[in-house]
Amino acid sequence: MRKLFPPIVLGGLLAMASLSPAQSQTPPGLQARIDALAGEAETHGFELGMLQTLRAVEKALQTRYEYGVGQNLRMVPVFRVGTGADINPNPKPAAPDTLSRIVETFLADLDRARATLSASGAEAQPFELTLQDLWFDLNADGERADGEGAVELLAPIVLGRAGRIALQDGTLAAPITIRFDAADHAWLTAYTQMLGGFGNLFLAFDPTAALVDMARARASLLNAPEIENFYDLDQVTADIAALDARKRDLEARLKQVEEQLPDVRERQRQIVEGMHTATDETAKQALKTELDAVLEELRPLSEAQDALFLEQQMIRAELQAAEAKLPGRDTLALPGMETEFDTLLVVLNALRQQPDKDRLAAARDSWRAMIAENRRFWAALAAETDDDREWIPNPSQTSALPVTLPAGVAEAWQAILADAEAVLDGRLLVPHPLLPPGYGIDLSAYVEDPAPIDILEWIHGKGAYPYAAKGPRISAQSWRAFERLTAGNAGGFALYFN
Known part of the structure; x- marks a missing residue:
């Protein structure tokens, strides 16, 4: 599923039409360019639709920054864009429905962009854009800052390691100008449908109620009783000081031993090498005697190193345990894991609720439309x-x-889309390793009569029984053929093609 998430960033890269470097040192932001074209929708509808598409992305990112939400959701659409430097140090308090409101606004903005594209017609007026002029105003300050350029933001996501290298070696510094024509109009329309599908899927399992429950549970900790400290804190402090002194002493002794070892081991290496090359038995025997002496010298050093290292580890563990007795110290907590586990619990609880049938159907219909537009492209x-x-x-x-398109890759990609369409329509089943042979999951049946998803039951297969059917199941062959044609870069081309 992860391979389906990054396309939003590629859509962003292409949607951001603005002035070329010759026209302005700092190209205007999206909204300014949209305002400039608003009265020319009849002749510039394609360009305007692109701008509106990316503006939808930008608005979502700006709201993320405003409230500091979504930092641990970078694997999902919209929130994936960012360098880590776009984290608001002073965010507004987020409500449980903040994420859902972001997605609802995003969907409304996509609908607006799609309407503009539809009005511009299939024979849309071509236009040009220079990729290096594109930028996201992530913090909504109206100024282009380091880290907000579309190329520097998107290249690592779309191209992975190759994108990071290209940024470092300057490959992407030279201006790249694209002329988008009528065929690309269908390409962009397909992207808006794909993104809309993910937005509706998110809202079908709206996490607001799960977030409310999480906030309520977390707030209950404020009323937790406080137990009088059992430990003698003066003694604990003294123990910590003694253990810390012991730790420093062990570190110094271990350093002394480790400083002696390299010289002894180098002498051992030279003697062994000499024994391998010596041809005279007398010389070999002399070298063996010398080696025995070196080994005798090395043995206590190695034993001391092992003993000191073990004691050092034990002292560190005891010191950590002693520090845990201090008020407010919790050495068992893993930094950063609290929010990760919070996210996991919210997701699981959101899936356990009754999904919105209309939203699921809207997601399916958007993806069907995406495939139709892709074929038109x-x-x-x-x-x-x-x-x-x-x-x-x-x-x-x-x-x-x-980039060079391998021969046959377009047909291979359309075969993948044909498989995906068959799954959406229920003509191909989704395989499950624990269903009986010949059975699969009818995705269309689930959309028509959705039920809460218990992850454990779905892993087992029991949760899928109501939607099981006998028949042909989707195979990975089309994807494997696509991988072969793209020399293992199937993911990158999938983002490129939509």
């Missing part, structure tokens, strides 16, 4: 005869990006 692309700074080229074209 490939058909329009195949009919193109020009070759002008292409985004995704057909076999007779070249991309403005430093």
Whole structure:
């Protein structure tokens, strides 16, 4: 599922049309460009729709910054974009429904962008954009800052390690200008449908109630009784001081031993090497005698090192346990894990509630529309005869990006989409390793009559029984063929193609 999340960032990269470097040192922000084009929707509807799409992403990121939410949800759409430097040091208090309101606003903004794209028509007016001009105003201060450029934000996500290297070596510094044409209009429309599907899926299992329950439970800790300290804190402090002194002494003694070992081991290595090359038996015997002496010298040092290291570890553990007796100290807590476990519990509880059937159906319909628009894109692309700074080229074209499409990869990608459509329609079943042979899960049946998801029961298979059917199950062959054609870079091309 993770492979389906990053496409939002690629949509963002492409949607952000603005002025070229020759026109402005600092290209205007998204909203300013949208306002400038608002009165020209008839002639610039395609460009405006792109801007509105990315503005939807930007608004979600700005709200995330405003409330400091979603930092531990970077594997999901929208919240994935960011460098870590976009964390608000003074966020507003978030309500349990803040995340859901972000997604609801995002969906409404996508609907607006899609309406603009639809009004611009299939023969949309082409336009150009330079990728290095694109930027997200993550903290909504109206100024472009380091870390807000779309290329620097998105390259590591879309391209992984290759993207990080390209940023470091300057490969992505040179301006790259794309000319988006009518075929790309279908490409972008497909992206809005894909993102809308994920938004509706999120709201189908709206976590607000689970977050309310979490907040209520956490608040109850304020009323927890306080027990008088059992320990003699003066004695605890003295024990800690003594253990700390012992730890420092062990560290010094261990350092002395370790400083002696390299010289002795080097002499051992040289003698052994000499024994291997010596041809005279007398010389070999002399070397063996010398080696025995070195081993006798090495043995107590090694034993001392092992003993000191073991005692050092035990003293450290005892010191940590002693410090745990101090008020407010909890050495069992794992830094950062509290929020991770909070997130896990909220997700599990959200899945256990009755899902919103209409939202699930809307997600399915969005993904069906995504596939239909994607097919329209490939058909329009195949009919193109020009070759002008292409985004995704057909076999007779070249991309403005430093990328080459392997032969047959377009057809292989459409085979993957055909499998996905068959799963959405219930013509292919989703395999489950613990269902009986020949059985699979009918996803369309679940959408028509959804029930709460108990993760343990679904792992076992029992939770899937009401939606089980006999029939053909989706195979990984189409994806494996795509992997082969892309030389193992299937994920990157999947983000590229949508």
